[in-house]
Amino acid sequence: SYVLTQPPSVSVAPGKTARITCGGSGFGGESVHWYQQKPGQAPVQVISSITDRPSGIPQRFSASIFGNMAALTISSVESGDEADYYCHVWGSLFSQSFFGGGTKLTVL
């Protein structure tokens, strides 16, 4: 199984770049996906490692993986980006999904 570790919170000033990390046990070649959730709303996919950004998600959102660390990068942060962000891995070997604990992005 996978344990995905995210920082509880990240703060960034408007117009700056936010980087939200997701530490995993190697990911095993699995795909890492990212979701945004605003208060009182359902999660919304912002990045799929397979298909990248769904339609409607700005190019300011990007993702990367290096070794045991995945990261979601949001450039030119806007107040509307303030939300909780979750990383997600589908463990195909186990037919199980794993979510990170979530990161609250605060725009100062």
Next chain:
Amino acid sequence: QVQLVESGGGVVQPGRSLRLSCAASGFTLNLFAMHWVRQAPGKGLEWVAFTSPHGRNNNSADSVRGRITISRDSSKNTLYLQLNSLRSEDTAVYYCARSVEGGSLDYWGQGTPVTVSS
């Protein structure tokens, strides 16, 4: 357009059962893997269960294994989650989500709240 609408949540006593529904529109449910994900009040997302296309393969989280059944009705294009022997720790908003390439969840319903309380 793709839409998922959950229903069936409510307040239920510990030990009782509940069946949640997820009505799909804009796509053929049987052709896609589907997941149930829940979120306890003030907490993060927790994966609950998975069903492969046509329901050939199912799996669930350790926290609910043996207490849930996931099923589909292709005639109604609807996914179900039967929750049995409910506990207070099952209190959460339950979301259904469609799975596509690499297991990413591209569409989510709005969620249905379940409260387990005496």
